[in-house]
Amino acid sequence: MSSSAIEVNNVWKRYGLPIPEGLRKPLNRLSGKIAMPDQWALQDVSFKVERGDALGIIGRNGAGKSTMLKVLAGVTPATRGTVRMHGTIFPMIELNAGINPELTGRENIYLLGTIMGFTTQEISDRYDVIADFTELEEWLEKPVWQYSSGMKARLGFGVAMNIDAQILLIDEVLAVGDLPFKKKCYNRLEALTNEGAAVVFVSHNIRQVERLCDHVIYLKKGEIILAGDSQTVCQEYNIRAVREYQETISEELSDGAVIRSSGEMELVRVETLDLTGRVTETFNPGDPFKIRICYDAHERIENPIIGANIMTSEMIKLTNFQIVPSMVEQPFYALEGEGVIEFTIPHMPFNPDCYTVGVTIRSENGRRIISGQSLATFCVEYDPDYATRLGLVHLDFSWDLNP
Numbered sequence: 001m002s003s004s005a006i007e008v009n010n011v012w013k014r015y016g017l018p019i020p021e022g023l024r025k026p027l028n029r030l031s032g033k034i035a036m037p038d039q040w041a042l043q044d045v046s047f048k049v050e051r052g053d054a055l056g057i058i059g060r061n062g063a064g065k066s067t068m069l070k071v072l073a074g075v076t077p078a079t080r081g082t083v084r085m086h087g088t089i090f091p092m093i094e095l096n097a098g099i100n101p102e103l104t105g106r107e108n109i110y111l112l113g114t115i116m117g118f119t120t121q122e123i124s125d126r127y128d129v130i131a132d133f134t135e136l137e138e139w140l141e142k143p144v145w146q147y148s149s150g151m152k153a154r155l156g157f158g159v160a161m162n163i164d165a166q167i168l169l170i171d172e173v174l175a176v177g178d179l180p181f182k183k184k185c186y187n188r189l190e191a192l193t194n195e196g197a198a199v200v201f202v203s204h205n206i207r208q209v210e211r212l213c214d215h216v217i218y219l220k221k222g223e224i225i226l227a228g229d230s231q232t233v234c235q236e237y238n239i240r241a242v243r244e245y246q247e248t249i250s251e252e253l254s255d256g257a258v259i260r261s262s263g264e265m266e267l268v269r270v271e272t273l274d275l276t277g278r279v280t281e282t283f284n285p286g287d288p289f290k291i292r293i294c295y296d297a298h299e300r301i302e303n304p305i306i307g308a309n310i311m312t313s314e315m316i317k318l319t320n321f322q323i324v325p326s327m328v329e330q331p332f333y334a335l336e337g338e339g340v341i342e343f344t345i346p347h348m349p350f351n352p353d354c355y356t357v358g359v360t361i362r363s364e365n366g367r368r369i370i371s372g373q374s375l376a377t378f379c380v381e382y383d384p385d386y387a388t389r390l391g392l393v394h395l396d397f398s399w400d401l402n403p
Contacts, residue, residue: 004086005167005198006049006072011081013042013067013222041067043222045081051166054189054199056213056230058206058237063219065202069093069171072200087166087198090116092156105140105147105155106131112159126162133188134158135181154181161188168192171202186212207314210234235352238313239379261370265297265335270357270375275344281378285394287348291376293341293359301335303364308343311356311373318350318392325364335361349393354379 042064049055057065070076071083073091098115099108109130113123131140134154144152160168168189189212193199203209209216209230216233218226226233259267271279273290283289291308307322321343325333358373 003050004048004084005051005053006047006055006086006200007082007084008045008047008072009082011042011045011068011071011078011083012040013064013071013076014040014079040222042071042078045219045222045224047217047224047227049198049200051087051196051198052193053215054193054201054213056209056216056234057200057202057219058204058209058216058234059219060241062221064222065219066093066171067222068219069169069200069202073169085167088116088164089167089169090160090163090165091169092160093169093171099144099152099156101145102143104143105134105136108144108155109140109159112156113163116159116163116165118163126164130158130162133162133184150178150181157181157185161185161192166197168197168199170199172204205314206234206238238353239381241313241354259370259372260368262368264299264301264369265295265361267359267370267372267375268294268296268338270294270359270372272357272376272378281376283348283378283380285348285350285352285380288344288346289348289378290345291343291357294338295335295341295361296338297335299336301361301363301369303333304335304369305362305364305366306341307360307362309358309360309373310350311358312392313354313356315356315373316392318355322360347396348380349395350380351392351394352380353392 045064045068047055057068059065067076069091070093071078072085073089073093074085075091075093098112100111103111106127109127110120110123113126114120118126134140134157136151136154136158139147139151144155147155160170186208189199199212201209201212213230215228216230216237217224218233218237226236271292271294272281272283273279273292274283275288275290277290293306293308303325305322305324307320309317309320311317323341355378356374357376357378358371359375360371361369363369
């Protein structure tokens with residue numbers, strides 16, 4: 001038996017039929033439009049998934065992630081190349097796949113098990129475990145059309161996690177459901193891979209991919225542009241994604257699209273700097289850095305509360321710091337006309353990834369004067385010396401070993 005559960009070799013996928021070269025010009029004349037060249041959803045994709053491994057597939061919308069899963073599941077054939085699947089497959093590509101809304105939850109458990117090739121007795125032997133996993137209780141006796149999307153996810157995952165499939169194909173469906181159930185699914189997936197199951201997981205949630213998967217491939221326009229261990233690939237994806245985001249956010253800033261203001265002042269620009277005063281969007285782990293806020297106050301604003309925050313590219317707030325009147329030595333202070341506010345952070349605590357900066361300025365009594373999120377972005381570069389760092393932030397520590 002092959003040690004690989006999945007073998008993909010030089011797979012290409014194109015939807016529709018190619019337009020013969022001799023017909024392009026006549027079609028252009030008839031339609032008045034230029035016939036586009038053939039669009040490939042997948043281009044020369046190759047990879048293997050060993051038994052007991054979890055592979056993540058990441059990329060932006062249209063990168064070919066879902067197409068790859070459909071080719072693996074046999075929903076659509078590859079145009080060129082070969083796909084070999086060694087084991088029983090449970091595809092969770094769409095939330096309602098294989099589920100009959102007119103049947104009860106109980107009946108759908110038997111339906112999904114039958115589709116997987118199990119006998120009625122084999123499904124009955126597993127039924128209690130599946131039912132307990134779903135936590136749907138009396139809802140299992142009701143038709144599925146009455147279910148919410150989260151309940152359908154519970155039903156599908158209850159079967160997938162307990163039906164002894166050797167290969168699981170999962171596309172974004174973990175985005176549905178409450179946090180405790182998601183944690184249960186992650187724990188069960190980890191247990192299944194430990195038991196030898198192979199998992200292919202597609203998601204836009206890079207943190208989920210990094211947690212669940214051993215290896216990751218990064219697709220762009222149907223091609224693998226990076227493959228390797230999950231931490232390295234996910235960090236590189238975040239860095240590239242936020243750099244692209246930086247280009248778009250600068251255009252939005254010029255239009256005022258991300259700013260909420262009372263009209264009393266405007267934010268001219270927000271930027272990150274190193275300690276020499278050089279504007280930069282790239283730092284190494286541990287570097288000191290500054291956040292500079294350039295403003296123009298059209299009216300005198302006395303004793304304002306000035307705050308800044310740092311968030312991940314997934315909009316998870318990591319920290320917030322602010323200047324309040326009680327921190328200022330003068331009896332009062334004011335913002336008037338053009339000026340600069342700088343926050344200095346002596347040590348970069350964030351692990352390699354990309355981050356955004358937000359600003360809020362309020363009056364002394366808490367009324368918002370101006371605020372905006374994602375006004376600046378910066379990236380902490382991947383450094384092999386920090387490869388063991390996991391999570392979002394790094395805290396300095398000391399240790400003592402007493403064996």
